[in-house]
Amino acid sequence: MKNKFDxxxxxxxxxxxxxxxxxxxxxxxxxxxxFTEIEKFQFCTEIIKYAKTNGLKQKDIAKIIDxxxxxxxxxxxxxxxxxxxxxxxxxxxTLLKHGASIDMDGAYEEIKKRSSKLKxxxxxxxxxxxx
Numbered sequence: 497m498k499n500k501f502d503x504x505x506x507x508x509x510x511x512x513x514x515x516x517x518x519x520x521x522x523x524x525x526x527x528x529x530x531f532t533e534i535e536k537f538q539f540c541t542e543i544i545k546y547a548k549t550n551g552l553k554q555k556d557i558a559k560i561i562d563x564x565x566x567x568x569x570x571x572x573x574x575x576x577x578x579x580x581x582x583x584x585x586x587x588x589x590t591l592l593k594h595g596a597s598i599d600m601d602g603a604y605e606e607i608k609k610r611s612s613k614l615k616x617x618x619x620x621x622x623x624x625x626x627x
Contacts, residue, residue, distance in 0.1 A: 534610050536576045539584045542603045544572055546596050561590045 547557050558568040570578060571587075588598055 531611055532581050533576070535607055536579065536581050536584055537574065538603050538607050538610070539581070539588060540571055540574060540576060542598050542600070543584070543587060543591065546591060546598050560594050561587045
């Protein structure tokens with residue numbers, strides 16, 4: 497029996513599919529993110545896409561890169577403050593050594609697009625001149 501809130505229910509399988517394909521991302525990059533933040537976000541997205549595409553769970557990724565599952569949970573939740581750019585790239589490098597297919601060229605293209613968009617938003621607006 498349907499209730500009046502069914503039309504507002506989230507189809508988690510569909511959402512998972514969209515996140516896994518990169519069609520949507522579960523977090524929003526702040527308007528004035530630094531280049532490093534954009535890179536960390538995109539590299540994190542690539543790890544998550546790899547896991548989702550290959551049916552891997554967080555514990556599987558944690559085992560491959562030899563870190564605690566709680567750290568991977570933070571990474572999958574885009575809680576990136578605790579991770580340096582180099583550390584996330586190290587995770588990707590380890591995954592690649594274990595046969596992962598991660599499109600780094602595509603990742604860098606996304607980084608360029610996002611950086612360009614933020615740069616336009618920041619510098620494209622008329623700036624106030626103080627005499």
